[in-house]
Amino acid sequence: MSGTTQQSGVSSDVLAHYEPVIGLEVHLQLKTASKIFCACSTRFGDAPNSNTCPVCLGLPGALPVLNRGALALAIRAALALHCTIQERSRFARKNYFYPDLPKGYQISMYEMPLATAGWLEIPLDGATKRIGITRLHMEDDAAKNLHEGFPDSDRSSYIDFNRCGVPLVEIVSEPDFRSPEEAYAYLTTLKQVLEYTDVSDCNMEEGSLRCDANVSVRRRGTEKFGVKVEMKNLNSFRYLQRALEFEIERQIGVLESGGRIEQETRLWNVAVGQTEPMRSKEFAHDYRYFPEPDLLPVHVSENWKKEILAQMPELPAAKRARFLRDFQITPYDAGVLTATRALADYFEAVVAAGAPPKSAANWIQTELLRRLNDAGKEIDQSPIAPASLAALVKIVESGQITGASGKKVFAKMFESGGAPEQIIAAEGMTQISDSSEIERIAREIIEKNPDQLAKYKAGNEGVFKFFVGQMMRASRGQANPQLVNDILKRLLG
Numbered sequence: 001m002s003g004t005t006q007q008s009g010v011s012s013d014v015l016a017h018y019e020p021v022i023g024l025e026v027h028l029q030l031k032t033a034s035k036i037f038c039a040c041s042t043r044f045g046d047a048p049n050s051n052t053c054p055v056c057l058g059l060p061g062a063l064p065v066l067n068r069g070a071l072a073l074a075i076r077a078a079l080a081l082h083c084t085i086q087e088r089s090r091f092a093r094k095n096y097f098y099p100d101l102p103k104g105y106q107i108s109m110y111e112m113p114l115a116t117a118g119w120l121e122i123p124l125d126g127a128t129k130r131i132g133i134t135r136l137h138m139e140d141d142a143a144k145n146l147h148e149g150f151p152d153s154d155r156s157s158y159i160d161f162n163r164c165g166v167p168l169v170e171i172v173s174e175p176d177f178r179s180p181e182e183a184y185a186y187l188t189t190l191k192q193v194l195e196y197t198d199v200s201d202c203n204m205e206e207g208s209l210r211c212d213a214n215v216s217v218r219r220r221g222t223e224k225f226g227v228k229v230e231m232k233n234l235n236s237f238r239y240l241q242r243a244l245e246f247e248i249e250r251q252i253g254v255l256e257s258g259g260r261i262e263q264e265t266r267l268w269n270v271a272v273g274q275t276e277p278m279r280s281k282e283f284a285h286d287y288r289y290f291p292e293p294d295l296l297p298v299h300v301s302e303n304w305k306k307e308i309l310a311q312m313p314e315l316p317a318a319k320r321a322r323f324l325r326d327f328q329i330t331p332y333d334a335g336v337l338t339a340t341r342a343l344a345d346y347f348e349a350v351v352a353a354g355a356p357p358k359s360a361a362n363w364i365q366t367e368l369l370r371r372l373n374d375a376g377k378e379i380d381q382s383p384i385a386p387a388s389l390a391a392l393v394k395i396v397e398s399g400q401i402t403g404a405s406g407k408k409v410f411a412k413m414f415e416s417g418g419a420p421e422q423i424i425a426a427e428g429m430t431q432i433s434d435s436s437e438i439e440r441i442a443r444e445i446i447e448k449n450p451d452q453l454a455k456y457k458a459g460n461e462g463v464f465k466f467f468v469g470q471m472m473r474a475s476r477g478q479a480n481p482q483l484v485n486d487i488l489k490r491l492l493g
């Protein structure tokens with residue numbers, strides 16, 4: 001049976017004979033107030049070229065000094081990724097010419113990186129897969145080119161040096177991914193861990209997190225890796241996944257038609273939905289790396305490493321395990337509630353304020369997250385404080401108001417930020433748990449509906465629901481459902 005033909009002209013049967021091999025390189029901006037080798041501010045959005053000095057402008061004779069705070073954050077990121085911190089590492093000059101690189105070289109770690117041999121576990125088909133991290137090293141960022149006008153006429157280009165010298169770490173993975181989905185899962189997991197550790201804001205729109213993907217294909221069952229292509233310009237995880245899908249098919253198409261894969265760099269063209277050649281490795285730069293003479297080698301003492309490890313916040317996997325253990329919620333709930341540190345903190349605050357964990361988890365997931373999402377708000381902008389939500393949950397659990405009324409109160413709390421007790425009092429929503437009052441209403445309803453009563457007496461049990469409905473209507477949904485049930489049974493029976 002032959003499969004459908006893909007856009008590359010290769011059938012799905014043939015595609016299935018190949019296995020993709022993928023490795024990722026992630027650049028991450030560290031969350032420091034000042035740049036990596038000078039005291040200029042790293043603030044995003046300042047007036048162009050306002051945060052510059054002789055060091056980050058690459059003026060001759062200016063001397064760089066390593067930002068200790070940036071190094072501490074890099075160490076924290078590396079430890080969160082289970083890397084070995086090298087006692088000694090060293091910066092090197094990576095020489096190339098580009099208008100956004102005023103020094104004529106980038107300062108990056110080359111043959112002696114800060115950290116090596118780490119790993120990250122990613123979720124995969126209900127289990128996990130361990131992805132190797134080859135290295136994590138520090139480097140400075142380049143400036144930003146801005147282009148204006150039409151491509152063929154009247155074109156102006158500008159350079160903003162504010163970003164030049166901002167501290168980065170590069171995290172290089174092993175070629176351990178076997179599908180674009182795995183690459184996607186790694187990036188979301190990595191971003192979550194890095195957000196938890198607070199080393200970066202991981203903001204892709206502002207360029208704090210950027211990713212290049214390397215991909216090759218080989219026939220299934222063979223060991224040897226194919227020739228890899230590097231892809232740049234992947235500014236969202238979804239684009240990255242789509243670019244990989246496209247590129248894998250393209251490579252298989254080339255091999256199937258008897259061609260060879262060139263080692264090259266390609267760009268993802270969002271508009272067209274395809275990868276296009278950028279530069280081939282033959283013309284690639286020889287960077288002429290050499291040790292940076294203006295900076296001392298980096299020394300990380302055992303004590304400093306221990307200190308940073310001691311300050312490490314609880315990481316997502318540990319938090320999920322603790323939630324499962326302490327709160328008896330489902331693995332699914334634990335996953336949702338630990339998506340971000342802020343959400344996990346919110347949930348824990350609701351529980352600490354006295355709400356039963358299972359109910360707190362339900363209210364947050366069904367009511368709160370849905371409304372925040374509709375309002376385009378983050379959890380730390382929630383109009384309902386954890387203590388107020390806990391108060392509402394306790395009121396509902398104690399039977400003072402019904403679950404249905406609870407949802408109405410929640411909606412009002414979300415709109416006004418008011419306290420549940422006040423809203424319940426103002427709306428007169430208190431649940432009617434006075435059995436004589438419920439009995440009075442029940443007698444009235446039965447009296448008004450002799451036909452339904454006769455049907456019930458004749459054995460039509462379905463009519464019971466009719467009476468319950470009438471009761472809830474008469475009490476504006478406030479009658480205690482259990483009492484309604486018991487009293488109706490008694491009076492009808």
Ligand code: ADP
Pocket residue numbers: 021022023024025172173174175176214215216225226227228
């Ligand atoms: P380069 O010398 O081109 O920088 P590296 O060996 O340093 O190449 O690897 C860069 C990235 O490419 C790493 O993330 C690595 O996992 C990945 N990689 C290496 N070889 C392959 C391959 N054959 N197919 C896919 N990815 C690869």
Ligand code: ZN
Pocket residue numbers: 035038039040051052053054055056057165
């Ligand atoms: Zn500067």
Ligand code: MG
Pocket residue numbers: none
């Ligand atoms: Mg390399």
